[in-house]
Amino acid sequence: MAGSNSLLKACGLSYQQIRHILSKTGKWKKKITRQTLSEIECHWKEKVLSPTSSCSAKGDVGKEKEKRYILAMFPYPSGDLHMGHMRVYTVSDVLARYHRLCGHKVLNPIGWDAFGLPAENAAIDRQTAPRTWTESNIARMKGQLQDLRISFDWDREVATCTPEYYRWTQAIFLLMYKQGLAYSMRESVNWDPVDQTVLADEQIDSEGRSWRSGAKVTKKHLTQWYLRATNYTQSLLDGLNTLDPESCRGFANAQREWLRKPTGVRINVRIEPVGETISVFTETPELLYGVDFLQISSSHPLVSSTDCHVQGQRLLTDLVMIHPLTGQEIPIIVGDSHLLTASNNSRLGISVICDEDKELANQFGVKAVPTVLDSQHRLCNSDWLDGLSREEARVVCSERLQKLKIGGWPTSSELRDWLISRQRYWGTPIPIVHCPSCGIVPVPEDQLPVVLPEVDSITREEGNPLISNSEWINTPCPKCGGAGKRETDTMDTFVDSSWYFLRFTDPHNVSQPFSKLAADCLMPVDVYVGGAEHAILHMYYARFFSHFLYDQGWTSHREPFKYQLALGTVHSDCYKLSDSGKYLHRNSVKIKGDEVTEKSSGRPVTHTVEKMSKSKLNGVNPNDVVSKHGVDQTRLYMLANANPRAIKVWNPSLADKLAFPHGKQIVIPKWIHTLWHTVGIIKYRREQLRPDELVDMETDEETIRQINITRNFTVRAASLHLNLTFNLHDVVRVLYESLYTLDKVDLNTKILNKAFERCFADMLILLHPFAPHVTAELWEGLRSSPRLPSSQSHNFKWDEEIFTQEWPVVDGGYKLRLQIVESQSTDENSIIYSETDDMEADQSNPELSSSATHKNSANIYLPAKDFYNMNVTQAVNIALDSNSLVLSRSGGSVPSLASNCRLNVVPNAGLYLL
Ligand SMILES: [Zn+2]
Structure with missing residues (x-):
């Protein structure tokens, strides 16, 4: 338990203070309170943070297990972790934990996009060095991420502002220079007179102002460095055709639109x-x-x-x-x-x-x-x-x-070439020397890195300190030995972030940016999770680098990302004075019905729901929510009730009790309590029984059938969504509904029936990626209960913790059955998909396309071995609830979908729509 004392301190508890939970006392508390939850999260912290079966950064890239590279976009170390971060990292963490339970070798690295203008400006304001400012932010955000228990491979951590990293950014630049892909040219550029740097066209608003400083942008003729990304237009377009057309459609279309x-x-x-x-x-x-x-x-x-x-x-x-x-x-x-x-x-x-x-x-x-x-x-x-x-x-x-x-x-x-010059200090130095006799001379590879000189502080008046640093700027020309001067422009931070996913495969390599072996074993990224705002530019640049390095023979994968999961932003209530537009904090407004006014003045206030932001005073600090509700419950709330791709609205009154609407409200703490109570019942009651009374109880067939259907349906739905659709909100919902169904089973079945025990234990494993601490403790409660004679016949490792259990699979004999029935009221057709083990279904025709328009009732049985496509040629409405999938052509409360949608039936997973 090395370091456990500091971990405990971080939880605000000492080790002696954990005295209520089973893992400490061997006794199961009847009720789960906030205190119990925080003790649980403290007790399991270390194991939740460093799960097994991650890829170690020390070589270990063998192929004995299938790999999964789950990558969340690395953050800019601004110093504050916001809800948008929490959403991205929670989604990637759930996916990583799921794949670990599936037995995959998981790569889930994190690092810091650490150079850039905002850090330099913040350092100027605080009269400190950009490096000091950045490093302290990194330390703080790292702590915040660990408080959120995101299971990153910290041994692979990189920061783009370290010479160990940027020497390879420089090496790739020089390789591009040798290939004629990096060049300098005098151009008319956008100049921000406040930030004293050039801006890309995308960084200027419709009024011609800088998106960051707000200054009116002027034109200036400057000699700038460019990367010839336009040479790769065709290659980048062709590459999109090699991606899975169904799962990458949105991303590929955005790229096509950009590339033209x-x-x-x-x-x-x-x-x-x-x-x-x-x-x-x-x-x-x-x-x-x-x-x-x-x-x-x-x-x-x-x-x-x-x-x-x-x-x-x-x-x-x-x-x-x-x-x-x-x-x-x-x-x-x-x-x-x-x-x-x-x-x-x-x-x-x-x-x-x-x-x-x-x-x-x-x-x-x-x-x-x-x-x-x-x-x-x-x-x-x-x-x-x-x-x-x-x-x-x-x-x-x-x-x-x-x-x-x-x-x-x-x-x-x-489409223009990529302007990478920035006239600022805090960036990767461009490894070029200007010589009066030889012109532009690249710095020889063995002289890399060109180290960014340290400064104590920077002032706005002084401008780029590289220009006035005579010791740094004056250097012998690598070609003729005469007096040369270093290039003082630094690189756009988008260059640093265009290859970091490759560095993660081999982060400590001192002789290469990464070894081909490591990249070949771990690339491509299987799921790339990040904000939708980066879907175009960052992806374009990263793909350009990847295509270039592929052409150089450095990698075997031209396309770096198999799938991009672009997440929606987090929004919340926003208040501003109707007359002046000044933003107000929620505490400063009075809400009475539909009328909102400023508390102090009574002036009318406009109420909207907008993206969380500091300037709009509507941000919520994720660590505040976590300290109130605990990590697990906050994670569940974050993921519930909104597709990860859609906007998540953080409603303060619902968020306060962690409730979300679903028919009636689902309240997460109540849900956790139900689970806690079930484990308690099993444990207490079994402990009261004599050994000869501890027998498998026969339960009526219908109950067993329902339990098995619940298990198979839930396993199938959870696997499908975690593997293919990434609709994590659906997993949360299905898990809730299944546990609700299970809770209705009679007491004796809960205590003594082997089908129930198996189903319940599987539910804990399914829930584990979402709520890792509490499921670890629930698992301990369950496995420390006296075992039924039949318990060993299940595939659980009862002598091990939940972290090393295996992801459940659908029973082999479990059949997926589709039933087409004629609607009662009109002549519309609908398909009802129901979970059943009925063997009388028609096994001869798995083709759905013709049957979908069949007028009469028909049953379709699909053997669980292939992937089926059904083309629905007319607009349909589709709803998938816990027991059936309904397709119909009429309106109604079910979500409406465009024509020509495709329904895919995935064996052992279920049905989903693309
Ligand atoms: Zn020279």
Whole structure:
């Protein structure tokens, strides 16, 4: 019990103070009180926090067990764990515990997305160092996560701000640089004058203000570092087709929408005499020999070096574009045109396919090149492309550009390369040296990491301290040894988080970012749990890194995530003064019926339900709820009554008693009490019996049948949802209903019937991932009771704790039966799915698609071996309750679904809808 004293202190209890629970006294208390619950949670803390069968970080990646990689998005160490965090980590924790009970080798790591602007700004405000601020936040949040008993593999913990981590971020950057995927370019960028840094387009609101500082964003021409993510557009689109189309549909569609359909290619062209490279998009790379001019907008960074105040179109006299294939000088026309957009401020003028280009070429007398298309629309005057069709030329020309590493990868005109430069201190240093004679020189791999110099504090006036740190910035050029200067931009934190899931497979490796063996054994991530707000950008960048590293031969999995579970946010009541819009705390308002006013002034208050947030004064601290109700009950409440993907509304009056509506209210503490009481009855009564009285009691057949149906139905539903649908709220509901059914069984059956004992013990195991402490104690109560003669015939390990029990499976003889009956009132059809062991069902036809529209009653029996699909071609309503699944075509109280939905029947799991 090393460290148990500090653990106990953390619970506010000393070891001697745990004196009421069975695990300490050997006696079962009649009632479970808050004090009992906190003693239970204290007693089991260590085991709940470090469950067995996790992957150890020390090598151990053998394949003797199936692996499951459950990953929750690592948090930004802001210092406060909020309800959104709690939701994400509770969901991932339940999934991890479920898979451990299934006997899988579970990887469930955690780390810190620790660089970034907010930490730097907070450190400036507090006149401390960003590292000090970040590290103290990490320590605090780690403690909070442990208080919530999330069973992370802490031996795999990483923080992106440590040199051990960011040296590999730098190494991957250099690898991209060598492949022509990292480049610097002068561009017109969004500049936040308050935060003194560039912003991505996504970080600016509709009024042109920074989402963080609120400052009006200006344009600035800066040389910036980019990653050529657009080269991977097609690869990223193709990768989506390799994912399970049913389970990944939402995520894949969001990615497709972001990537857009590739309509052309980007080409990097050199501008002389300034020696700059710009990226230009064209839909017709095959007509490259027919380029008459380059057209750029008046806000293009090339223009700022000349005169940008001239209206209308004009010819630049001091700059030319160098043709990427012929090396000829191509004139540049500047001026705004409807052919140029905000995301595309340059284009190639090709007269042969565009009348406007022809006019411009004539107007400015730029030498029109000979036509590149003959009368058969085949290429001519195009050197090696001559005689090819446009389609053929398009393919080979793109390939040539790719080989030359100057572009040619299919992408859309709107998608831009990834701007990764940030003009701030608290980030991964970009491993580049600028040399007056050699230009841009990458830092050699053996000189990594380029360590971020420590600072005591930063001031706003001073700006980026890297620029003024002469000791750090001045460094010999790695190429010529002359006086060089380090790059002072740091990387966007999205770069750090684009490969952390790979580092988790091998977190302590000092010679590589990760070993291929470890990544091959543990990747891909089976379930990636995180906020829906990260479904697009973060996933896009992470997939780009993963595809790139796959192409480099570093991994064997191109797609990093098998499934993404995007969680909804947590909302609660929000009050603001109707006139000024000032947010008020709930304690400052008076609620009388529908009328809400400010207590102090009586002014009218608007009541809404909004996402929890500090600024709206409607946040709830998860650790406060836990200290009142305990971890287990808070977890159950968090997961109950809302699909994880949907918004969870935290209603304060219901939350206060942990109740949620379900017909009548379900009150979680009452539910726990029922379980406690059942164990108490079994234990007390059996202990009072003489050994010869402790026999298996015969119960009537109908009761046994109901108990077995309850068991099989619950096991099937829980397994299905934990494995496939992730509808954890349904598991909570089904478990509640099943335990409610079991509670109605007569007393003698509860005490002495083996079917009941088996079913009840299985329910505890099913509930364990959700409420790990109290089920551990309930299990102790049950297994310390005198055993029935038949107890050993069950598959439980009665001499072991609940943590090492096996996840129950549906009985082999248990049949899934679907019954199609004609509706009584109208001519609608409905399918009633009921749990029964009726063997008279029709075994010949498992095809549901035809039978679903069958007019007459029919029974369908499905052998439990295959996966069935049923296409429902008309809008249907579907409801699944504890005993039946009903499909009908009419309206009603059941949720309405779109047409062409699919119903899947999964053996040993049940039915679910996609
Ligand atoms: Zn040099």
